[in-house]
Amino acid sequence: MKHVIISGCTRGIGAACVKKFLDAGYRVTGMGRSAKSDFESVNFNYVSGDLSSSADRQKLVESAIKKFGQIDILVNVAGVAPLERRDLLEMTEESYDRVMDINTKGTLFLTQAVAREMINNPEEKGIRGYICNISSLSAYTSSTSRGEYCISKAGVSMVTKLFADRLAEYGIPVNEVRPGIINTDMTSKVKEKYDNLIGGGLLPISRWGEPEDIADAVFALTTGALPYVTGQSLDVDGGFHMRRL
Ligand SMILES: NC(=O)c1ccc[n+]([C@@H]2O[C@H](COP(=O)([O-])OP(=O)(O)OC[C@H]3O[C@@H](n4cnc5c(N)ncnc54)[C@H](OP(=O)(O)O)[C@@H]3O)[C@@H](O)[C@H]2O)c1
Known part of the structure; x- marks a missing residue:
């Protein structure tokens, strides 16, 4: 049974x-800040911790290996929006540090910690593991009321490229999914705004994305269907990324 770590x-x-x-028969070690997780399965191991904490990242990796052994896949999902949307001219250093520490620094150093383990995995058909980051359309789209989030996700895109480059020689593809507007707690505060934009024709596929749309893309990139793809960003966004006239 393959073993995947999923943050967030x-x-x-x-x-x-x-x-x-x-559902596909994998073992999962998951991390979130909540004390508990709703998943109950002998194949699921939950670690409560903060991705921005070096000690908690170490605890996650140690618990994963202790419980299920070799780590075959890493999916970096955990991320936050600014606590308060503020214009770029009013952005605070506290908010910048919080968002960057979780989204970018946390993702970078968890990837580093897991990669150090993965490179020792035995090779199977040239592959030792897969890594997938969740960035965002904000990696390339300006939103001046949450600049720190955009910067953090542009940073995640470079984390993808750097590790794709560094780990290719070990047989570890590293790719990224860029979600569009997805129906989760993160977007619930701005639901009306996005309802109106989508209703007004913002997206070629005219509906909200669902978390399962992203999970399907992550699964495809990390389970062997695409072993010759690395350093790639996959826009899962209903076509938002296209320029249209
Ligand atoms: N929703 C969208 O439209 C959208 C679009 C583009 C990209 N994304 C990205 O997709 C990812 C998931 O977003 P989502 O919409 O599913 O958000 P969400 O519903 O707010 O869930 C965020 C998850 O991340 C965890 N998390 C947050 N901060 C953490 C930390 N410091 N340490 C460990 N875990 C932490 C949360 O765990 P706890 O609840 O236990 O704290 C939760 O499980 C994020 O990286 C986000 O930036 C989302």
Whole structure:
């Protein structure tokens, strides 16, 4: 049985990823800040912790290996929006540090910690493991009321490229899914705004994305269907990324 680590597993996109992998017969170690997770399965191991904490990232990796052994897949989902949307001219250093510490630094150093283990995995058809990051359309789209989030996700896109480059020689493809507008707690505060934009024709596929849309893409990129793809970003966004006239 293959073993996958999923950060940010308690809600939204991360929870959909956990379900997808458990249903397909994988073992999952998941992390969130909540004390408990709703998943109950002999194949699921939950670690409560904060991705921005070095000690908690170490605890996650140690618990994963102790419980289920070799880590075959890493899915970096955990991420936060700013606590308060503020214009770029009013953005605070506290908010910048919080968002960058979780979204970018946390993702970078969890990837580093897991990669150090993965490179020692035995090779199977040239592959030692898969890594997939969840960035965002915000990696390339300006939203001046949450600049720190955009910067953090642009950073995640470079984390994808750097590790794709560094780990290719070990047989570890590293790719990224860029969600569009997905129906989760993160977007619930701005639901009306996005309802109106989608109703007004923002997206070629004119509906909200669901967490399962993202989990399906993550699964395809990390389970052997696409072993010659690395450093790639897959827009799962109903076509938002296209320029249209
Ligand atoms: N929803 C969208 O439209 C959208 C679009 C583009 C990209 N994304 C990205 O997709 C990812 C998931 O978003 P979502 O919409 O599913 O968000 P969500 O519903 O708010 O869930 C976020 C998840 O991340 C966990 N988390 C947050 N901060 C953490 C931390 N410091 N340490 C460990 N876990 C932490 C949360 O766990 P706890 O609840 O236990 O704290 C929760 O499981 C994020 O990286 C987000 O930026 C989302």
